[in-house]
Amino acid sequence: MLGFLNKMRKVGNKGFTLVELMIVVAIIGILAAIAIPQFAAYQTRARNTSSAGDLHNWLSATESLMSDISCYGVSVNAATLVGAPGGSVAGATLTGPRPPATAAVAGAMVSGTHAITGAISGFPAGVGNGSRINVSTEAAANASYVIVAEHERGNTAYAVDSDVPNSMFFVKNDTWSAATAALQCTLPGITAGVDDLTGTGGGGAPTVNWTIK
Secondary structure, three states: OHHHHHHHOOOOOOOOOHHHHHHHHHHHHHHHHHHHHHHHHHHHHHHHHHHHHHHHHHHHHHHHHHHHHOOOOEEEEEEOOOOOOOOOOOOOOEEOOEOEOOOOOOEEEEEEEOOOOOOEEEEEOOEOOOEEEEEEEOOOOOOOEEEEEEEOOOOEEEEEEOOOOOOOEEEEEOOOOOOOOOOOOOOOOOOOOOOOOOOOEOOOEEEEEEEEO
């Protein structure tokens, strides 16, 4: 741009003319009109990617719980691993940043109670800045789960269902707002042995239903 302006300047001039300055302003305006929307879209994609990463972390913790006490669990906060509360059915929706729980420090974890043995355990998982996480199970025996993750300033929610292994679902809505602390997508009902997500309303627009990714 400086080379362009130098060519426009007359020899001996000490400054730019009004026309030259108007051209510069116009060029800057055009560049801004192109760059700002692209930057905003990049930010949204980065936030979506962050929440998807959190979902994978919670999926790992949930499967570790199954290996430990042969059942799944729900998302909980403000407890230590030593004092894991257990639980079933509806998990707490956690908004980050939240550190993972340790044996001595209260934090976020997935925790469950075995319906027959009464065994209780918990596995830590953190929540990234601005992300929201919910882990819930079916009511009977903590034998099935759905994990949902979204970012408060993103436009896509992600979910996994234990009855549809190796698959991720999504629902998208560009009108979601950061004004609420609750999940903006719609959680499905959970039934063991059933695909709870495919074709189920997820609160999206124009992607209305949960759709396999």
